[in-house]
Amino acid sequence: QVQLVESGGGLVQPGGSLRLSCAASGIMVSSYRMGWYRQAPGKQRELVARVISGSIRRYLESVKGRFTISRDNAKNTVYLQMNSLKPEDTAVYYCNADLTVREVWGQGTLVTVSS
Secondary structure, rough: OOOEEEEEOOHHHHHHHOEEEEEEEOOOHHOOOOEEEOOOOOOOOEEEEEEEEEEEEEEHHHHHOOEEEEEEOOOOOOEEEEEOHHHHHHHEEEEEEOOOOOEEEEOEEEEOOOO
């Protein structure tokens, strides 16, 4: 059974930082395209960052230079380092695994950027 468990969300002031973690079980994060999505209230879910392969990453334009996706194969965990956070980054963040035949989602972790 494939399972993704996110953690690290919370309340942070504008300009602050958070690091989200996605612990995977049932798959090896090194073998699949892993990514982070987010969904703000009243908006569609959007791709924030994805590991394509090796060192190739893809980012949402509005987070380029502020967010970094990485993975620790030994811990089988994917991270999203978020710096210089803005109120518009407020959303539920979801970890995603593209298994080709299907996608797997975590339960989500809430990030609130507010003063």
